Amino acid sequence: MQSAPVTKYRPFPPVNLPDRQWPGRVIERAPTWCSVDLRDGNQALAQPMNVEEKIEFFDMLVKIGFKEIEVGFPSASQIEFDFCRRLIEENRIPADVSIQILCQCREELITRSLEALKGAKNVIFHLYNSTSPKQRDYVFGASKADIVAIAVKGVSLLKKHGQALIDAGTNLRLEYSPESFTSTELEFALEICEAVSDAWQPTKANKIILNLPATVEYATPNVHADQIEWMCTHLTRREATIVSLHTHNDRGTGVAATELALLAGADRVEGTLFGNGERTGNLDLVVVALNLYTHGIDPKLDFSDINHIRDVYERCTRMEIHPRHPYAGELVFTAFSGSHQDAIKKSWPHQSPDRPWDVIYIPIDPADIGRSYKAIIRINSQSGKGGVAYILENEFGYQLPKLMHKEIGKVVNDLADSKGAELTPQDIHDVFVREYIDRVSPVALREFRTMERTSTVTCQADLLAYGVEKIVTGTGNGPIDAFVQSLRAAGLPKFELVSYSEHSLGSGAEARAVSYIQIKTERGTTFFGAGIDTNIELASIKAVVSALNRALDKK
Incomplete structure (x- = not known):
C-alpha cells in the first residue's frame, strides 16, 4: 500500500443536492423485486448452472414470491436460448410472473432474443449500453452523442421487431440500463434516459423501467442515495417511470446503498439470493427483504423455509453461504459470549404472541424463517453460566437452581479451555453427568x-x-x-x-x-x-x- 500521502486514489465526488429529502424519510412498503440469479448471478459462477438446475432454481424463485425474474441472455448462447424456450413451452411461468431477458442494443441480438420469447405472456426486455466516461474513452472511443444514438437505436429496433410479439398477445415492457450509472455524469445519465424514454413513449399504464446500476460500487451509500434522488426529481416522465436499483458490493455496502436509495425514491430492486454475483457480489435480496420484515413491513417474499432455500442455492450454484451471513448463516442465531447467552435466556420467556418480538441480541424470531431454537446458544471457552444452563434445560430437561449455574459453568468452561474448541450439547451433558451424577x-x-x-x-x-x-x-x-x-x-x-x-x-x-x-x-x-x-x-x-x-x- 502507498504510504501517506495517498495519491494513487481519489475520493468520489459528492452530489450537489442541498435540499435532499431522503434522510428524513422511512421505508413504508416493499419495492418491486426482480431476481437476477439466473443471469447476473449465473454468469459469475465458476461452473454455471445447467438447464435442470436453472429450472429448479426458477421454480424456487416463483415459490418464494418473485414476480419478475431475469432468466438469461438468450442471444448470448444456445443454452440460454433453450432455457428460455423450455420455460415458455412447458408452461412453467405463472400468469402473474414476468420473465426478463438481457440484451445489448444490436439488431441481430434483439431479433434473436425476441425469437426466444415467442409465446411468453409477460416479458421485460432489458436493453443496456455503457455510459461512463471511462467506458466511452477506453472501450468504445465514442462521444456522448454516439452513446445516446446506440441506446435510442436499440429502443427503436425493439419497437419495430417487438410489435409481432405484442400482436401475438405478449405484454412487452422495456427496461433500460445506462451501465455504470453511478460512475456516469448525472447530467449525461439523465440525458440518455430521457432520450430512451422519448423513443419508447411510456405511459402510466405501461411504464418504462429505468434501471440505474451501481455496476461497480465506488462511493458511500449516501452518495448513491443522492444520485437516485437527483434522477427521480429530474426525470420529466417520472409518473410513467419505474426507477430500479441494481447495486453491487465492491465496498461491502450494497445493502445499505439499496436501502438509502429506496428512501431516495426508487421503486424496484434487482439482486440475487445471498448476494451471488461478479467480484464481491450483487445485492443480497434476502437481507433487504428480511430487514424490512424486522421493521414490520411485509416484504412480499416468503423466506419461511430459509434452510431449504439455502440448500437449493448451495447445490445449484456450488457456492457456500458464510456461517455469519445475515439470517441464513449457520452461526447467526448462536451466542458464544456468556453475557449474551444470559441476556437471551432471561429475555426469551418475556415474549408473547400479542407483543412485538424483543429478544435481546436476536432481532428476528428464528422460527419465522424456519430456523431452530436449539442452535441459539453454543458453548466454548468464552461462554458463561447462562448458556450452559440453557443447553442443559432445553436439550436435556435439567432445571438447575440459579445458584448452581455459576458452578457448572466453570466446570464446562474449564473443559472448553482444555479442548480449545466449541463443545456440543452432548459434550456439556457428559460433563454434567460425570461431575454430578456418576x-x-x-x-x-x-x-x-x-x-x-x-x-x-x-x-x-x-x-x-x-x-x-x-x-x-x-x-x-x-x-x-x-x-x-x-x-x-x-x-x-x-x-x-x-x-x-x-x-x-x-x-x-x-x-x-x-x-x-x-x-x-x-x-x-x-x-x-x-x-x-x-x-x-x-x-x-x-x-x-x-x-x-x-x-x-x-x-
Whole structure:
C-alpha cells in the first residue's frame, strides 16, 4: 500500500443536492423485486448452472414470491436460448410472473432474443449500453452523442421487431440500463434516459423501467442515495417511470446503498439470493427483504423455509453461504459470549404472541424463517453460566437452581479451555453427568432404606467410604436429614444443607426425578450435588452423596 500521502486514489465526488429529502424519510412498503440469479448471478459462477438446475432454481424463485425474474441472455448462447424456450413451452411461468431477458442494443441480438420469447405472456426486455466516461474513452472511443444514438437505436429496433410479439398477445415492457450509472455524469445519465424514454413513449399504464446500476460500487451509500434522488426529481416522465436499483458490493455496502436509495425514491430492486454475483457480489435480496420484515413491513417474499432455500442455492450454484451471513448463516442465531447467552435466556420467556418480538441480541424470531431454537446458544471457552444452563434445560430437561449455574459453568468452561474448541450439547451433558451424577468416589452409596417413620425418620445406608464398607444409621426430621446425621456418625466431614430442589425428568411411567442439593462445609465453602432416580427420595439421597464427593475432592 502507498504510504501517506495517498495519491494513487481519489475520493468520489459528492452530489450537489442541498435540499435532499431522503434522510428524513422511512421505508413504508416493499419495492418491486426482480431476481437476477439466473443471469447476473449465473454468469459469475465458476461452473454455471445447467438447464435442470436453472429450472429448479426458477421454480424456487416463483415459490418464494418473485414476480419478475431475469432468466438469461438468450442471444448470448444456445443454452440460454433453450432455457428460455423450455420455460415458455412447458408452461412453467405463472400468469402473474414476468420473465426478463438481457440484451445489448444490436439488431441481430434483439431479433434473436425476441425469437426466444415467442409465446411468453409477460416479458421485460432489458436493453443496456455503457455510459461512463471511462467506458466511452477506453472501450468504445465514442462521444456522448454516439452513446445516446446506440441506446435510442436499440429502443427503436425493439419497437419495430417487438410489435409481432405484442400482436401475438405478449405484454412487452422495456427496461433500460445506462451501465455504470453511478460512475456516469448525472447530467449525461439523465440525458440518455430521457432520450430512451422519448423513443419508447411510456405511459402510466405501461411504464418504462429505468434501471440505474451501481455496476461497480465506488462511493458511500449516501452518495448513491443522492444520485437516485437527483434522477427521480429530474426525470420529466417520472409518473410513467419505474426507477430500479441494481447495486453491487465492491465496498461491502450494497445493502445499505439499496436501502438509502429506496428512501431516495426508487421503486424496484434487482439482486440475487445471498448476494451471488461478479467480484464481491450483487445485492443480497434476502437481507433487504428480511430487514424490512424486522421493521414490520411485509416484504412480499416468503423466506419461511430459509434452510431449504439455502440448500437449493448451495447445490445449484456450488457456492457456500458464510456461517455469519445475515439470517441464513449457520452461526447467526448462536451466542458464544456468556453475557449474551444470559441476556437471551432471561429475555426469551418475556415474549408473547400479542407483543412485538424483543429478544435481546436476536432481532428476528428464528422460527419465522424456519430456523431452530436449539442452535441459539453454543458453548466454548468464552461462554458463561447462562448458556450452559440453557443447553442443559432445553436439550436435556435439567432445571438447575440459579445458584448452581455459576458452578457448572466453570466446570464446562474449564473443559472448553482444555479442548480449545466449541463443545456440543452432548459434550456439556457428559460433563454434567460425570461431575454430578456418576460420582462414586470417595463415597459410594450401595443401599438406602428408611427403617421407621413417626415424627422423625430413621434410616440405614450401606456405604463404601474410601474403600471401606460401612453400614450407618441416623435419625432426623426427614429422610435427607436422617441420612446427613448418619454420615456424621460414620466420621465423615461435617456439613450442613443449604438448599434443596427437585423436578421430574421426562413424563409418563418412565419419568425419573432429579434432585439438586447444596451443602456448606465447615470452612464455609458451598457445593452442589445432583441425583437421579425413579424414586424422588432416593434421588435426593444420591444428590447428597454427589455434593459430599465434590466437597471431598476439593479438600
